[in-house]
Amino acid sequence: MVVKASKVSIITGAASGLGRAAATRLAKRGDRVGLCDLNDSGLAETCSIIRGNGGEAISAIVDVRDGAAIKKWCGEVVNQLGKIDYLFSNAGVTSRGAVSDMEFDEWRRLIDTHVTGSFNVCQAALAHMVELGSGAIVVTSSDYAVIGMRYASNYAAAKTALYALTKALAVEFAPHGIRVNAVGPGPIDTPLLRSRGTQAEWQDRVRDYEARLPMQRLGQPEDVASVVDFLLSDRASYITGQLLQPNGGQVMW
């Protein structure tokens, strides 16, 4: 069986959007995957898609903000699947509102979920990767880490912090043979993006994206999953601390 030699990848925020697309793609290439999210039904659906494709997935309901729970989850993955080779730290939430009207709790919800959440899962996974002597991480940042964002200062701050965290981890863990990179997607058709407006507005928003984006189309989750696939492989063995931006040309720098 090839299975024993296969890689183990863990993915947070795997119930929908980028997390589901990446989990599905990594499982298709032969990785055994450990998934977590807070959305029970979405997570179950991701697992059933993967198993339907003949892949191997285990899942757990875990809140990335809970460091102890995350540590326990990573331990369980190692118990069941043997190791952790790759991490896609992707769990995130969105928000909308002007700075002047923003409640502190709403500010903190974004920072906690993205920044502290990613710190928690990176810290827990890295302990296992260091033991293994290899590994790679991809963190979901955003184009907004580079260009800022109107009416989502908390989201932009969180995503920029994640890019900084990525670079710090890259230099700290390079001596262990572990690479850490970020993806900075542009607008991608995910439940998170759709939730930033009403369903009635969606078609207008899509047309707006098509008119505004150089590539004249809204991104699909697979446009990002393929980048995660590349970065979480030996093909990217000399790439670390970088932000890769599947963004349809929205930002170039």
Add this chain to the structure above:
Amino acid sequence: MDEGSSEHKGRVAVITGGSGGIGNAIADRLQLEGASVTVMDLMPRAGGAKLESSSSPISFCQVDVAQEREVETAFKSVAAREGEIDYLICCAAIFHATPFLQLSGDEWKRTLEINLNGAFLCCREAIRYMRPRRFGRIILFSSMLARTGGKNSAHYSASKGGVLGLARSLALEVAGENIRVNTISPGVTDTPQPRDHLSEEELYGRGASIPLGRIGKVEDMVEGCLFLLGEESSYFTGQDLRINGGASLW
């Protein structure tokens, strides 16, 4: 990943500077993947190994990429022979380390002519053939030095910075036509080029100050190039892939 044939099979690729370290390796790899490859360079390929598994050998076209007429003629002949041009990979570049005050006007100009004007001329010709077919993938090699600068490399850094500006502007112009333009910025890489001004010890010694602990390998750049040519980078244009072992994080 792909169980069947490579997505590069049957693609027509032009590689400038294909006789040098990185370009040479990209040419070999694309040929192995089943692409139809033409190398444009001043000198024929040194290693020019004819791979047994491939049906067609790599074509060679002697071109000075800084000469407008030569570039036009070369692309015309490739298009006439192959019927199309799908990929353009610009690796042609020169770099002789020179302290700033010793930089002659001629060396400055020659560096910009090959590294920057050459990329412009090749992009312009390639786009002529890509545009009607609404398909094209262009990869221009820039350098980590475009961002970081470097001692004794004002001319080279300026030329490679120019490549980034060229790539982004071109990317915006052709993004709606299914032509994607991206760049790769390697850090110091194990090729003949840095040996012009570094001893073997100095070259490999550079690895000690790089987070991943080694200088770049040609294969690292080949993998990045294939990523940017293929469907994996379907939503990338105007982007700079920085393959440098963490030597520069921006």
